[in-house]
Amino acid sequence: MTRISVKIDGVSYTDDVEPRLLLVHYLRDVVGKTGTPIGCDTTNCGACTVHMDGMSVKSCSVLAVQADGSEITTIEGIANGEWHPLQSAFREEHALQCGYCTPGMIMAAADLLRENPDPSEQEVRDGLEGNLCRCTGYQNIVRAVRRAAQSSQAVRSSPATQAGATS
Amino acid sequence: MSTDTQVQAAAEIGRARVRKEDTRLVTGQTTWTDNIQLPGMLHMAFARSPHAHARITRVDLSAARSMPGVVAAFSGADFAGEQGSLPCAWPVTEDTVVPDHPPMATDEVRYVGEAVACVVARNRYEAADAAAAIDVDYEPLPPVLDMRAALADDSPKVHDAGNKCFEWSLVNGDADAAFRDAPVVIERNYRQQRLIPTAMEPRAVVCAPSGDEFTIWSATQIPHIVRTMLALVTGISEQELRVIAPDVGGGFGSKLQVTAEEVLTLLAARKLHKPVKWTESRSEGNMAVHHGRDQWQRIRIAAERDGKLRGVSVDLLADMGAYLMIVTPGVPLLGAFMYGGIYKMDAYSFRCTGVFTTKMPTDAYRGAGRPEATFAIERVMDELAAELGMDPMELRQRNWIKHEEFPYTTSAGLTYDSGNYEAATARALEMFGYEELRKEQERRRANADQVQLGIGISTYTEMCGLAPSRILGSLRYAAGGWEHASVRMLATGKVEVVTGVSAHGQGHETAWSQIVADALGVPFEDIRILHGDTLVSPKGMDTYGSRSLTVGGVAVRRACDKVVEKAKVIASAMLEAPPEEIEFSGGTFRARGGSGASTTIQEIAFSAFHAHDLPDGVEPSLDADATFDPENFSYPHGTHLCATEVDTETGRVTIRSYVAVDDAGVVVNPLILEGQVHGGIAQGIGQALFEDAVYDDEGNLLTTTMADYLVPSAADLPSLATDYTQTPATSNPLGVKGIGEAGTIASTPAVVNSIVDALRPMGIRDITMPCTPQRVWRAIQAARGGNTGSAADNGSAADNGGDAR
Numbered sequence: 001m002t003r004i005s006v007k008i009d010g011v012s013y014t015d016d017v018e019p020r021l022l023l024v025h026y027l028r029d030v031v032g033k034t035g036t037p038i039g040c041d042t043t044n045c046g047a048c049t050v051h052m053d054g055m056s057v058k059s060c061s062v063l064a065v066q067a068d069g070s071e072i073t074t075i076e077g078i079a080n081g082e083w084h085p086l087q088s089a090f091r092e093e094h095a096l097q098c099g100y101c102t103p104g105m106i107m108a109a110a111d112l113l114r115e116n117p118d119p120s121e122q123e124v125r126d127g128l129e130g131n132l133c134r135c136t137g138y139q140n141i142v143r144a145v146r147r148a149a150q151s152s153q154a155v156r157s158s159p160a161t162q163a164g165a166t167s
Numbered sequence: 168m169s170t171d172t173q174v175q176a177a178a179e180i181g182r183a184r185v186r187k188e189d190t191r192l193v194t195g196q197t198t199w200t201d202n203i204q205l206p207g208m209l210h211m212a213f214a215r216s217p218h219a220h221a222r223i224t225r226v227d228l229s230a231a232r233s234m235p236g237v238v239a240a241f242s243g244a245d246f247a248g249e250q251g252s253l254p255c256a257w258p259v260t261e262d263t264v265v266p267d268h269p270p271m272a273t274d275e276v277r278y279v280g281e282a283v284a285c286v287v288a289r290n291r292y293e294a295a296d297a298a299a300a301i302d303v304d305y306e307p308l309p310p311v312l313d314m315r316a317a318l319a320d321d322s323p324k325v326h327d328a329g330n331k332c333f334e335w336s337l338v339n340g341d342a343d344a345a346f347r348d349a350p351v352v353i354e355r356n357y358r359q360q361r362l363i364p365t366a367m368e369p370r371a372v373v374c375a376p377s378g379d380e381f382t383i384w385s386a387t388q389i390p391h392i393v394r395t396m397l398a399l400v401t402g403i404s405e406q407e408l409r410v411i412a413p414d415v416g417g418g419f420g421s422k423l424q425v426t427a428e429e430v431l432t433l434l435a436a437r438k439l440h441k442p443v444k445w446t447e448s449r450s451e452g453n454m455a456v457h458h459g460r461d462q463w464q465r466i467r468i469a470a471e472r473d474g475k476l477r478g479v480s481v482d483l484l485a486d487m488g489a490y491l492m493i494v495t496p497g498v499p500l501l502g503a504f505m506y507g508g509i510y511k512m513d514a515y516s517f518r519c520t521g522v523f524t525t526k527m528p529t530d531a532y533r534g535a536g537r538p539e540a541t542f543a544i545e546r547v548m549d550e551l552a553a554e555l556g557m558d559p560m561e562l563r564q565r566n567w568i569k570h571e572e573f574p575y576t577t578s579a580g581l582t583y584d585s586g587n588y589e590a591a592t593a594r595a596l597e598m599f600g601y602e603e604l605r606k607e608q609e610r611r612r613a614n615a616d617q618v619q620l621g622i623g624i625s626t627y628t629e630m631c632g633l634a635p636s637r638i639l640g641s642l643r644y645a646a647g648g649w650e651h652a653s654v655r656m657l658a659t660g661k662v663e664v665v666t667g668v669s670a671h672g673q674g675h676e677t678a679w680s681q682i683v684a685d686a687l688g689v690p691f692e693d694i695r696i697l698h699g700d701t702l703v704s705p706k707g708m709d710t711y712g713s714r715s716l717t718v719g720g721v722a723v724r725r726a727c728d729k730v731v732e733k734a735k736v737i738a739s740a741m742l743e744a745p746p747e748e749i750e751f752s753g754g755t756f757r758a759r760g761g762s763g764a765s766t767t768i769q770e771i772a773f774s775a776f777h778a779h780d781l782p783d784g785v786e787p788s789l790d791a792d793a794t795f796d797p798e799n800f801s802y803p804h805g806t807h808l809c810a811t812e813v814d815t816e817t818g819r820v821t822i823r824s825y826v827a828v829d830d831a832g833v834v835v836n837p838l839i840l841e842g843q844v845h846g847g848i849a850q851g852i853g854q855a856l857f858e859d860a861v862y863d864d865e866g867n868l869l870t871t872t873m874a875d876y877l878v879p880s881a882a883d884l885p886s887l888a889t890d891y892t893q894t895p896a897t898s899n900p901l902g903v904k905g906i907g908e909a910g911t912i913a914s915t916p917a918v919v920n921s922i923v924d925a926l927r928p929m930g931i932r933d934i935t936m937p938c939t940p941q942r943v944w945r946a947i948q949a950a951r952g953g954n955t956g957s958a959a960d961n962g963s964a965a966d967n968g969g970d971a972r
Contacts, residue, residue, distance in 0.1 A: 018292070025291070034202035035195020037416070039367050040449035044873035047367060075195035083193070091189040094838045097846060098672030099192030100367040100416030106193065125881040132873065134367050134417050135672050136842060137849030138881035 009077025219866020368416020459532020621925025660769025667707020688754025713905025847910020
């Protein structure tokens with residue numbers, strides 16, 4: 001067993017874990033963060049995508065011990081009082097049906113928008129290639145990501161937030 | 168604004184409501200089955216057969232039992248007295264061979280992935296470790312992998328009764344006469360490759376025992392059917408079983424099943440008196456979730472020189488796999504009536520042979536039988552057009568049923584209730600720019616461009632809304648097709664609706680709320696839809712076959728009508744006017760003329776709750792049940808057009824534009840309709856271009872992961888242009904038709920037709936699916952007379968297409 005300390009969605013946890021324990025199983029089975037689901041066992045589907053120190057990772061391909069000392073954000077912690085613009089945009093654009101891929105899709109899209117705040121349709125499609133959805137055909141996911149990009153830009157460019165913006 | 172328009176504007180049906188379901192789904196507050204953790208819960212893992220066909224000679228569980236955390240280990244012999252046989256509810260003929268199908272193999276395994284033993288341990292890691300320590304000895308038997316060879320007399324047998332499962336046929340009209348002396352007869356052989364449905368949520372089961380009672384959570388489409396079947400299979404009394412389908416992450420038919428794992432999780436929980444959970448991995452699921460399609464189709468079509476159709480004749484081989492599951496033999500029958508598509512003809516003949524092989528059983532996958540039928544007729548219509556030198560759209564227009572001819576009884580014997588193929592096609596052609604694309608195609612052909620342009624058409628219809636219990640019975644299906652609903656007005660004026668269908672992404676909580684809001688005149692937000700739990704919703708037939716709205720939604724509407732009827736009696740007493748003088752509109756009951764006094768349905772609900780002054784003979788509470796069993800199927804239709812660019816040097820296919828105009832009757836929620844169409848088309852494109860479940864020569868599944876079995880990603884798919892027309896169904900009071908499978912049914916032939924159209928000047932008349940760059944390139948090389956190294960798989964001959972990629 002190895003002792004790890006991880007901050008998840010703003011709360012600090014310290015646990016003794018098997019070195020082989022996957023981060024996604026740590027999140028789901030130990031911490032109870034079941035908002036992050038598992039869709040495959042070969043890192044192809046992206047359903048388990050979370051942020052580790054601000055970058056998206058597929059939590060099925062990270063060991064819990066590798067997350068020691070890091071900060072994890074899951075779908076359960078992405079809202080900040082209000083829903084994240086991606087959560088609202090996914091709802092408004094009907095970008096989900098069964099919703100199983102949605103947590104990973106939103107977390108991956110958030111990272112995509114961090115790198116590219118105003119992606120074209122093709123850039124969204126290429127950027128989300130590692131996240132599979134079987135219900136939507138992706139069309140409304142693409143729309144939702146671009147809608148969220150626009151609303152985020154609107155927030156960024158408003159006078160109230162410009163003073164505090166750092167990037 | 169006129170009064171009529173105001174009423175229309177206020178109507179919920181037709182509004183693009185965002186979904187109620189999404190609040191929990193976008194915030195991670197979901198209850199997937201694997202999320203469930205119960206005190207003392209144990210985890211189950213399986214050892215599965217590595218052989219396609221073998222005799223089990225020894226199962227040694229001793230090493231597994233001594234592993235840390237292992238509570239128990241079981242072989243098939245341990246379940247022998249209680250596991251029964253997995254059910255097939257659709258033996259399609261009197262003499263269909265229904266082999267014994269133990270949930271855990273006892274003597275013989277017949278596909279790679281069949282469960283042979285299991286362990287139950289404290290956590291999922293310990294269970295996986297111990298499952299790997301199970302030692303099984305096998306005596307290999309010859310695999311049976313090609314269903315054509317399987318019918319030969321000297322083929323090894325999957326079961327003692329032989330490899331032929333059933334033969335089923337249908338003849339209408341004089342098929343011999345239609346083909347005899349026909350000026351044009353086209354015959355083609357098409358391969359429907361085996362597909363893996365791939366719902367994003369892998370299957371999972373949790374079973375909690377409590378004395379003699381069991382609660383089973385399962386990632387299923389069919390909690391009601393699972394409950395009944397678990398009772399029949401295990402002998403546990405049905406009233407002791409409660410089945411819950413919590414949030415379910417997609418199904419597409421794959422969760423329309425009663426699985427070995429559901430039975431075995433239940434039996435293990437019963438043996439151990441503890442809650443037991445089983446969750447599959449994707450690699451396990453690709454092997455052991457039922458597969459779809461897998462047919463060889465021979466289709467012949469006879470026509471006059473002017474293109475008028477005389478008849479169609481179909482001979483089908485359908486791979487059952489190793490056993491019959493819930494509706495395995497019924498899948499080809501769901502297509503049996505659809506090989507005539509939307510066209511008029513004099514004669515129709517269909518024959519299907521079901522064949523056993525040593526592969527994972529097949530069963531329903533989105534469209535189930537109808538995508539196969541639609542592919543064959545829409546592909547062969549293009550072939551006929553080419554033979555006649557006619558534009559393929561013109562050929563279709565000459566033969567399709569005209570809108571004024573509905574209801575129309577087809578050559579296959581179905582009565583299509585309504586449709587307007589002209590309107591949907593006109594809209595699609597306009598959106599697509601058909602004439603301009605044909606001109607560009609001519610230019611590229613004339614210039615011998617490296618990248619050629621192809622145009623594919625699919626003017627489809629399908630039969631869905633799986634119901635008419637009498638018709639299903641006449642086809643030897645064991646259950647009915649009715650659907651149930653309860654509508655309850657609560658004391659506070661809010662509404663609870665219980666529906667017997669079981670959503671797993673379809674948005675019933677939203678769409679049903681829209682139906683109820685209109686029927687009762689209550690706010691959309693005041694309505695809660697309950698489903699997916701046999702304790703909460705005791706009666707139902709669940710969700711598959713695009714039936715939820717056309718059967719379940721109509722049951723909801725009928726229950727609402729009964730509530731209004733009862734409320735009217737109470738209103739009559741409250742307003743002191745005879746019932747026939749009470750009008751109901753927008754949630755308000757008003758006495759016609761006289762005082763014009765009024766009361767709301769919420770006030771009546773409260774009155775029915777306190778019951779202080781109800782009229783004589785009126786029972787307290789305002790609620791009603793309804794069960795609906797329609798008399799006909801539902802026949803959505805539409806026109807899909809696909810333009811692809813095919814690189815003749817690399818074989819790469821790029822979809823340049825895709826237009827779909829569908830007609831699903833009255834649209835309850837256009838947002839949900841569009842989403843269903845998008846997703847359906849994506850799956851149909853997946854079959855056309857990417858997906859293929861491949862077994863090797865020994866019967867090992869090669870496509871066990873998402874790296875091998877290619878579910879399309881966002882980068883693989885085009886942007887789709889969609890619209891709809893609305894020709895109301897006449898077979899139900901809402902005028903609605905099913906839309907869940909239509910996109911998948913329509914799109915596959917549209918894509919393949921466009922690829923073949925691009926390459927037809929080279930003499931190519933087919934590419935076997937999936938149309939990978941390699942297959943397309945080989946077909947081009949063969950057409951050019953080059954050596955492709957594999958003539959058998961060049962995709963250009965009529966009888967081509969082995970399973971090798």
